[in-house]
Amino acid sequence: MTKPDYLDELEAEAIHILREVAGQFEKPALLFSGGKDSITLVRLAEKAFRPGKFPFPLVHIDTGHNFEETIRYRDEMVARIGEKLIVGHVQDDIDAGRVVEQKGKNASRNQLQTVTLLNTIARHQFDACIGGARRDEEKARAKERVFSVRDEFGQWNPKSQRPELWDLYNGKIHKGENVRVFPISNWTELDVWNYIRRENIPLPSIYFAHERDVITRNGQLMAASPFLNMDDEDVVQRKNVRFRTVGDMSCTAAVESYAFEIDDIIAEISASNISERGARMDDKVSEAAMEDRKKGGYF
Amino acid sequence: MNMLKFLTAGSVDDGKSTLIGRLLYDTDSILDDQLEALQRSNRKNDDGTIDLAILTDGLKAEREQGITIDVAYKYFQTEKRKFIIADTPGHIQYTRNMVTGASNAGLAIILIDARKGVIEQTIRHSFLVSLLEIPHVIVCVNKMDMVDYSEEVFDQIVADYRAKIAVKLNLKDVQYIPVSALKGDNVCYPSDRMFWYKGTHLLEHLETVETHTGEEINVTRMPVQWVVRPQTDELHDYRGYAGKVLSGSFKLNDSVTVLPSGFTTTLDRIELFDKRPEEAVAGMSVTLHLKDEIDISRGDILVKSNQPPIVSQLIEADLCWMDTKPLDPTLTYLLQHNSKVTRCRISEVLYKMQINTLEKLYDEEFKLNDIGRIVIKTADPLAFDVYQQNKANGRAILIDSRTNLTVGALMFRAAAE
Numbered sequence: 001m002t003k004p005d006y007l008d009e010l011e012a013e014a015i016h017i018l019r020e021v022a023g024q025f026e027k028p029a030l031l032f033s034g035g036k037d038s039i040t041l042v043r044l045a046e047k048a049f050r051p052g053k054f055p056f057p058l059v060h061i062d063t064g065h066n067f068e069e070t071i072r073y074r075d076e077m078v079a080r081i082g083e084k085l086i087v088g089h090v091q092d093d094i095d096a097g098r099v100v101e102q103k104g105k106n107a108s109r110n111q112l113q114t115v116t117l118l119n120t121i122a123r124h125q126f127d128a129c130i131g132g133a134r135r136d137e138e139k140a141r142a143k144e145r146v147f148s149v150r151d152e153f154g155q156w157n158p159k160s161q162r163p164e165l166w167d168l169y170n171g172k173i174h175k176g177e178n179v180r181v182f183p184i185s186n187w188t189e190l191d192v193w194n195y196i197r198r199e200n201i202p203l204p205s206i207y208f209a210h211e212r213d214v215i216t217r218n219g220q221l222m223a224a225s226p227f228l229n230m231d232d233e234d235v236v237q238r239k240n241v242r243f244r245t246v247g248d249m250s251c252t253a254a255v256e257s258y259a260f261e262i263d264d265i266i267a268e269i270s271a272s273n274i275s276e277r278g279a280r281m282d283d284k285v286s287e288a289a290m291e292d293r294k295k296g297g298y299f
Numbered sequence: 300m301n302m303l304k305f306l307t308a309g310s311v312d313d314g315k316s317t318l319i320g321r322l323l324y325d326t327d328s329i330l331d332d333q334l335e336a337l338q339r340s341n342r343k344n345d346d347g348t349i350d351l352a353i354l355t356d357g358l359k360a361e362r363e364q365g366i367t368i369d370v371a372y373k374y375f376q377t378e379k380r381k382f383i384i385a386d387t388p389g390h391i392q393y394t395r396n397m398v399t400g401a402s403n404a405g406l407a408i409i410l411i412d413a414r415k416g417v418i419e420q421t422i423r424h425s426f427l428v429s430l431l432e433i434p435h436v437i438v439c440v441n442k443m444d445m446v447d448y449s450e451e452v453f454d455q456i457v458a459d460y461r462a463k464i465a466v467k468l469n470l471k472d473v474q475y476i477p478v479s480a481l482k483g484d485n486v487c488y489p490s491d492r493m494f495w496y497k498g499t500h501l502l503e504h505l506e507t508v509e510t511h512t513g514e515e516i517n518v519t520r521m522p523v524q525w526v527v528r529p530q531t532d533e534l535h536d537y538r539g540y541a542g543k544v545l546s547g548s549f550k551l552n553d554s555v556t557v558l559p560s561g562f563t564t565t566l567d568r569i570e571l572f573d574k575r576p577e578e579a580v581a582g583m584s585v586t587l588h589l590k591d592e593i594d595i596s597r598g599d600i601l602v603k604s605n606q607p608p609i610v611s612q613l614i615e616a617d618l619c620w621m622d623t624k625p626l627d628p629t630l631t632y633l634l635q636h637n638s639k640v641t642r643c644r645i646s647e648v649l650y651k652m653q654i655n656t657l658e659k660l661y662d663e664e665f666k667l668n669d670i671g672r673i674v675i676k677t678a679d680p681l682a683f684d685v686y687q688q689n690k691a692n693g694r695a696i697l698i699d700s701r702t703n704l705t706v707g708a709l710m711f712r713a714a715a716e
Contacts, residue, residue, distance in 0.1 A: 006302040006381045008583075015584035016543045019524040023597045023638060047572040048541065048584070051534055052527045135372045142371045161369060162705045163395045163621045165402040167543075168635055168696045172703035186383055188374045 007195055011044065014183035016167060017146060018048040021056070021128050021181050024171035028056040028128040028181075029086070029121075034070035034204060035246040037132030040184060040192055042081065043201050056130070057084040061117050063109040063248045064091045065227040070246055073204040088120035105217075105229050108250040118154045121178055128171065128179045136188045146185050152176035190269055197262045207265070209242045209257045220253035244269075300376075303510050306385040306400045308428070309410030310420035314441045318410065318480035319373055319386050320351025322502065325487035328375035351480075369393070370400035379506040389420060394427070394668040395621035398708055401427060402694075405510050406435040408501075413446045413477070417459045419655040426654050429468040430617060430670065430710065432690055435508050436465075436473045439501065443493065444479040450495045453477045467657055472508075476501055516581070518684060519547030519603040520692045522637035523595055527586055539570060539586035540595055542638070545691035546684075547603065548580040549587065554604035557595050558682035563604050564591040581691070598639035600682050600692075608682045608692060611714035615649070617686075619670045622699065622706035626665035632706070636681050636695040643697070647674040674715045686710035 018041075021028050030045060032038045045054050060074060078085045090112050093099045098119070099112045121129060135142045145161050147169045162170060171179055184192070196203065213224040215234040222228055224236045227249045241254035242265075259265045307315045323329050373384040385400030387393075401407065407428045411421055428436060438460055446452045457475045465473050476485055477493055478501060484490035485500040499507070527539040549555070553566045568588035569579045579585045587601065595601075602608060620626055626645060634643040651663040651671030665671065686693030697707035 006300055009302055012543060012582055012584040016524070019541055019584070020638070022525050049525070049527060050572060051531075051537065052529045055525075136374045139371070142373065143369050158369065161396075163399045163696075163708070165399060165696055165705070165708050166691075166694055167403070168637070168694070170635065170696060170698055170703070170705045172633070172698055172700075174703060186372070186374075 007191065007198060010184070010187055010191060011047070011195070013167070013186065014041075014044045015048045017169065017181065017183040018045055018130065020169050020171070021130060022049070024169070025128040025179070027124065027126050028130065029059045029124065029126045030054070030056050030130045031117075031132075032058040032060050032074065032085075033132070033246065034060070034066070034074045035132065036192055036196060036203060036207065037134065037184060039077075039201060039203060040187075040195060041130060041132050042077070043199055044183060046081065054083050057086050059086045059088065059120060059124075059126075059129070061088045061113045061120065062090065063113050064089065065109050065225075065249045067204070067206050067223070067243075067246065067249055069204045069206045073202075077202075086120070086124065088116045090116045092116070093119065105231070107229055108248060110248050110251045113248075114154070121154070126178060127173065128181055130181045130183060132184055133182045134187050134189070134192070135182075135185050144182065144185070146182055147171055148180045148182065149173060150178050150180055154178075156180075190266070193262070193266050193269060197266065204246065206243045206246065208261070209240050209259050209264075211238055212241050212254065213237070214239050214241060214254060221256065222253055223249055225249050300379075300381055301510055302381045302383065303406060303505060303508070304383040304385065304404050305406040305408060305505065306387050306397075306404040306433075307408045307410065308387055308389065308397060308401070308424040309441075310389045310412070310415075310418060310424075313389065313410040313412045314480045315386060315389060315410055317351050318408070318439065318441065318478070318486065319384055321480045321483055321486045322384070323373065323375055324351060325483060326375050326377055326502070369396050372400075377502070377506060382505065389424075391420070391423070391668065394423070395619070397424070398427060398431070398619055398621070401431050401433060402708070404431075404433050406437065406505070406508060407433045408437045408439055410439050410441050411456055411460070413440050413442045413449075413452055413456065416456050417463055421460070422464055422657065423654045425464045425468055425470070426652070426657065426670075427619075429470055430619070432687060432710075434472065434511055436470055437501065437504060438473060438475045439480075440475065440477045441480055443477045443484060444482050448477075448479075448484075448490075448492045450493075453496075474498070474504055476504065516546040516689050516691075518606045518608070518689055518692075519549055519553075520545040520608065520684070520689070521549065521579075521585075521587065521601045522639070523597055523599045523601065524638045525597060526595070538592075539588055540601065541584070541586045542601075543584045544579050544581050545637070546581050546689050547606070548578055549601075549603070550578050555587075555589060555601050556604040556607065557593055558600050558602060558608065559610060559680045560594070560599070562591075562593045564589045564593060566590075598637075600637065600639075602682070608684050609714050610680050610682045612677045612680050613646070613715040614675050614677070614681065614683070615712045615715045616673060616675055616695075617670065617710040617712060618645075618665065618673045618697075619708040620665040620667060620706065621708065622702075622704055623667050624699070624702075624706070625667075626707070631700070633698040633700050634675070634677055634681075634695050634709070635698060636683060637692070639679070639681070640698075641681070642678040644676050645673050646676045649673060672712070675709070683711050685712060687712075 093116050099115050145164045213236050214221045242257040259268045309315045371386040387397040387400035478485040487502045489500050521542045521544045523540045523542050525541040555566050556563045567590045570586040628645045649672040650659040684692040693711045695709040699706045
C-alpha cells in the first residue's frame with residue numbers, strides 16, 4: 001500500500017470533521033456560496049455520507065447581486081446530487097427594513113448578508129454551520145478553530161476560544177449558540193485547486209477565462225453590471241478575465257487571464273504573487289477588517 | 300508529497316514569530332499584497348528591516364501588545380514537503396493554547412535566546428512536548444547574531460539542555476541548530492558566519508525528518524462516527540460503519556471485534572466513496588461493512604480481534620487542566636474519547652508536577668495550566684490504549700457540562716486497580 005499523499009490526508013481529515021458534525025449536532029447546515037471552497041465541501045460530504053443522504057441541507061445566502069453563472073451552477077448541482085437547498089435572500093431583509101442598502105460608488109451588499117445569515121440560522125434553528133473558510137486566506141482566519149463557537153448574536157470571541165486537542169472536537173453548546181465548522185481549515189488555495197483537478201469536479205464557468213465587460217476601479221477590474229454604481233468616469237472595456245474567488249458582483253474583482261483549463265489555472269496561481277484575498281475589496285478597509293466582520297457574525 | 304505539522308515553542312521575545320516569518324519569507328511564501336500590507340503597517344526593526352513577526356500576529360490585541368495570544372496556523376511548501384506550522388504562544392498564561400497547537404504536531408521547534416540560555420519556560424515547553432509524545436524536537440538557539448555567533452555560547456546551551464532537560468525527560472530525537480531568525484542564518488540557508496557548525500540548517504532538517512502516520516503502530520482501531528443507512532428500496536439492507544482508522548490497518552476478511560459489546564465478526568468490505576480498497580490504513584476515513592448484523596452505533600470502536608485494547612472504567616491518566624475554574628472532584632464531568640462521550644469523576648489526584656523543576660507535588664488543587672496524574676472513573680467502560688504506545692486511542696478531553704467548555708486534556712497511562 002502506498003503512503004497517502006497530502007491530499008489524501010487533508011481529505012480524510014475533512015471527512016472526519018464532517019462526520020463529527022453529523023454525529024454531534026441536531027440541526028447542522030452546509031453553507032454553500034457557489035464558490036470553489038464550498039463546492040469542495042459538497043464533494044467531501046458525498047465522500048463522508050454516500051450512498052446515504054447528507055444529514056444536513058445546503059444553505060445559500062443570496063445577496064441578489066450574484067453572478068448568474070453561479071446561481072445556474074448552484075441549481076444544476078443541487079438537482080444532480082439530490083439534496084435539499086435553503087436560500088436566504090438579502091433582498092427580503094432590505095424590503096423588511098432590517099438592513100439598509102449602502103450608498104455611493106463602492107456600495108456592496110457583502111456586509112448586509114451577515115444579517116440574512118443570522119436570521120436564516122435563527123429561523124431554521126441551525127446549531128452548526130459548515131463553511132469552506134481556510135486558514136491561509138487571512139490572518140484572523142489563521143487563528144480560528146475547526147469548531148468555532150458563536151454566541152447567540154453570532155459573535156466570534158477570538159480571545160476565549162476553546163482549546164482544540166488532537167482530532168477531538170467539542171461541539172457542546174447552549175441553546176441559541178451555534179458552531180461554525182471549517183473542515184478545510186488546513187487547505188491552501190492551491191490544495192483546493194489540486195483537489196478539484198484530481199476529483200474532476202465541475203465548476204461555475206466564471207472561474208475560467210472568458211470575455212467580459214469590465215471597469216477599472218481602485219486598481220481592480222470589476223465586472224460591469226447594473227449592481228455596480230457606475231458613472232461617467234467609469235470606462236467599460238472588454239477584456240479576457242477570470243475570477244479567482246466568487247462572491248458578490250459588487251465586491252469580487254476579476255483578474256486578466258487566459259487560463260481556459262484547470263491546468264492553466266493551477267499554473268497561474270503557482271506563479272502569482274498576489275493572494276486570493278488581494279482581489280476582495282472588503283478586506284482592504286482596514287488591517288483588522290476580517291477580524292471585525294467575524295466578531296460581528298460574518299463567516 | 301507528504302505533510303509535516305510542527306509547532307514552534309519558546310518564551311515571549313525569543314523570536315518565534317520572527318523565525319516563522321523568516322521561514323515564510325525565505326521560501327517565497329509571502330505574496331506581494333501581503334508584503335505590501337506588512338510595509339503599510341509600518342512596524343520596523345531597529346535596523347530598518349520589516350518586522351516579520353507581525354505576519355503571524357493575526358489579532359488586533361496581539362498586534363497591540365506584540366505578543367501571541369492564540370495559535371496561528373501558517374502554511375508553506377517546498378519542492379520536498381508541505382508544512383503546517385502552529386505558531387503557539389509562549390506566555391505561561393496561554394499554555395492551553397500551546398497544547399492546542401502541539402496536540403497535532405509531529406515535530407516541535409523549541410527556541411532558546413542565545414543570550415539567556417535555558418530558562419524555566421524552556422523546561423515547561425519541553426515538558427509539554429514530552430508529555431504529548433511529539434516524536435522529534437529541534438532546539439533552535441536563536442539570536443546568535445547577538446552573541447557574535449559564538450560557538451562556546453552554543454555549546455554551553457546544548458550541554459545545558461542535554462543535562463537539564465533531554466536526559467531527564469527522555470527526549471529521543473533532539474537536534475540542536477544555532478540560528479539567527481532576524482538575519483536568516485541557518486534557517487533556510489547555511490550560515491558562513493557560523494562556519495564551525497557542521498549540521499543541517501533548519502529547513503533542510505524539516506524537509507528530511509521522518510513523518511509518522513500511525514500505520515507503524517500494529518494495533519488496529521477504528522471508532523464508529525456515523526452509521527451510513529440510506530434506507531432506500533435498492534439499498535434496503537445497506538449498513539456501513541463510517542470512521543477514521545486511528546492506527547494499524549484493516550484488511551478484508553480480518554476478524555473484527557466491536558467494543559464495548561465484545562461481539563466478533565468478519566470484515567466484509569471497505570468503501571472509500573467510489574473505491575473498494577482491500578486495506579484501510581491509519582489516517583484513512585472509510586466506511587466498513589461487516590459480515591454479521593450486529594448492533595453498532597456511534598461511540599463504539601472496531602478493533603482487530605487479536606489485538607484487544609484495555610477496557611476499563613477506572614483509568615490512570617495525565618491531566619492538563621485548561622479552565623480558569625479549578626478542577627472540582629465533587630463534580631461530574633463529560634469525557635470525550637474519540638466518538639464516545641461518557642460521564643466521569645476524578646476519583647483521586649495522585650500528584651501534580653512542578654513543571655519548572657520537574658518535581659512532584661502532593662495534595663494540590665488543579666488550577667489553570669496545571670499538569671499532573673489522576674485516577675478517573677467513567678460511567679461507561681472505555682476501550683483505550685496507553686498514550687505512549689498508541690497516541691490516537693490513548694487520549695481524551697474533559698468537558699464541563701455547565702459551561703460546555705473543554706477543561707482538560709487527558710493522556711491515558713494504565714487501567715487503575
